[in-house]
Amino acid sequence: MNFKRFGRPAVIAIAAGLALSSCAANEGAAPAADEASASTLTGTLNGAGASSMDAAQQAWIAGFQTANTGVTINYEPSGSGGGREAFIAGGTDFAGSDSYMSTEELAGTFASCAPDSKAVDLPVYISPIAVIFNVDGVDELNMDADTLAKIFSGAITTWDDAAIVALNPDATLPSDIIHAVHRSDDSGTTKNFTDYLGQAAPDAWAEKASDTFPFPGEGAKGTSGVVDAVTNGTNMIGYADASQAGTLSTAKLKVGTDFVAYTPEAAAEVVAGSPLVADRAADDLALDLNRKTTNPAEYPLVLVSYAIVCNEYADTAQGELVKAYIEYIASAAGQAVAEESAGVAPLTDQLEADVAAVLATVK
Amino acid sequence: MTTAAATTIKARQRPGDRIFSSATVISGSLILAVLAAVAIFLLVESLPAFVAAPDEFSGDITNFWSYVGPLVFGTIYSAILALLMAVPVAIGIALFISHFAPRKLAQGLGYLVDLLAAVPSVVFGLWGIGVLAPLVQPFYTTIVDWFGWFTPFAGPASGTGRTIFTVAIVLAVMVLPIITAICREIFLQTPLLHEEAALALGATRWEMIRMAVLPFGLPGIISASMLGLGRALGETMAVAMVLSPSPEVIFQLLTAQNSNTIAANIALNFPEAHGVGVNILLATGLVLFVVTLLVNMLARVIINSRKAFSGAN
Secondary structure (H helix, E strand, C coil), X not given: CXXXXXXXXXXXXXXHHHHHHCCCHHHCCCCCCCCCCCCCCCEEEEEEECCCCHHHHHHHHHHHHHHCCCEEXXXXXXXXXXXXXXXXXXXXXXXXXXXXXXHHHHHCCCCCECCCCCEEEEEEEEEEEEEEEEXXXXXXXXXXXXXXXXHHHCCCCECCCHHHHHHCCCCCCCCCECEEEEECCCCHHHXXXXXXXXXXXXXXXXXCCCCCCCCCCEEECHHHHHHHHHHHCXXXXXXXXXXXXXXCEECEEEECCEEECCCHHXXXXXXXXXXXXXXXXXXCCCECCCCCCCCCCCCCCEEEEEEEEECCECCHHHHHHHHHHHHHHCCXXXXXXXXXXXXXXXXXXXXXXXXXXXXXXXX | CHHHHHHCCCCCCCHHHHHHHHHHHHHHHHHHHHHHHHHHHHHHHHHHHHCCCHHHCCCCCCCHHHHHHHHHHHHHHHHHHHHHHHHHHHHHHHHHHHHHCCHHHHHHHHHHHHHHHCCCHHHHHHHHHHHHHHHHHHHHHHHHHHHCCCHHHCCCCCCXXXXXXXXXXXXHHHHHHHHHHHHHHHHHCCCHHHHHHHHHCCCCHHHHHHHHHXXXXXXXXXXXXXXXXXXXXXXXXXXXXXXXXXXXXXXXXXXCCEECCXXXXXXXXXXXXXXXXXXXXXXXXXXXXXXXHHHHHHHHHHHHHHHHHCCCC
């Protein structure tokens, strides 16, 4: 009886509370809205591409929309290849991609861009990839690319293999079988990991970089699946976006003569130290990542995602919007937001300035 | 005859009759139209995959058929393993509910089994990786140590327990409610006369079940199993989450390398697929469609051929 009298209003109140509080969900991570009053931008911006930077994009969208209340931005994490395709076909205003545009793609026409103008790659997202492991009694692990390649290709099968012992003379390594976990779904993380192994250890890793892991081994779905498998298993090793590694131990990579742990700074440093890809337009900031670096301030196992935008938009109003949004992404404020919410490594000041210089010419 | 035909009273067509009859006709043809639309969509979208260039496939695979082969194998292998586990248990539960348990308990138990069908497959997936896989992993190691000479149990054992055998256990739990529910209904329909006759001849309860209930229910058990098989073949999320896949035909049950299933492979690779890659995945979907169709047709043939020997007619 009592329930009938009070139950219904209570249910309505709870439902209303839930409905109202969830309204502003994507505007959660709002940065200081110091430019809110000054903004006169309005319109809708559609982007699509790499799912790796989806979390960061959501944070950037929330930040940008709070500062520019007239703008709506949509980012669809449809995958790097799909994102570039949609952008080239004119379906979206910008693309996010784990790899820069191929020369064939650049040779074609871009439907959103002004006739005869091209698009450029701008590095805006750097995520270190951590080598995570779970071995009883081992807290620290040193690895070099060669050994890592042999472990993941199945050439090294036990933890007390001479190559691992040589790198870790102080550790007590078990004689058990190594279970190497890779992503079972196609992923940019796998592509960058295999690219690192292929470049830094060409003798042990003959496969070319690809979204699909080329060797057998233990597969798990998504970053969370890999982290789960490594956490729950024993004698495991795997690779995952560093921000998702949680409480797992991460291995140090041999760079030059030192062993380098991943840090956001070291990851940003290797990107800053990498040369631009040769034979491309001067304002195209596609990077030839220096995986073979010997500078111990750099951590070479990183994933870089690009924002792909037109040099000149067919619709100038859209151009203004894209320019403002990508400028925000590549600014110190935008990078700080993404670091907080998605664990990315902020761009170095130099790279930020380079991206800003290119964006200044976008119209 | 002619007079009869002439004097036939023509029923007056009321609007309600007409609406009802056309509604049933539309519903009936709609299902055909939907099926045809799905088949045509899959066929059209699949065509580019059959002629795809070798470099569109990952790894050493160069054409569509060698890509889809291991997937078909994995799909059928895991589904059959699941059925092998689920059917005996389901028959046991159904018999307990229909012939052994006190009526009150039987009802509650029936509801409970049905409830299992309401659990979303993603929850089964989470249970599979979070609870089941770590739980069975030590057993796998032991089995590989003792019975490794037997090909399906050959090593090395998976370090996480996320093998096709674990997948089969998860699938078995998922198909259990369907099979149990149908078997229970069939067993309850056994003519009481048959049962009483068997008991009157001095049969024990088990003999009565063997002589009266099971022969009567056999076609029902088969069609229940086929329905379960259909669900196991198409299960996506739980398999994608639990299985550690590899693009080969692999008979071993307990290693880290397992043949993937078609549905799980689509779920894993669709998010990042583009261009011909999408067509290839859709073409594997077409293959799954055909496999499921064949399984259902096979079930029909079996049921029809068995009909004559059962008490169902």
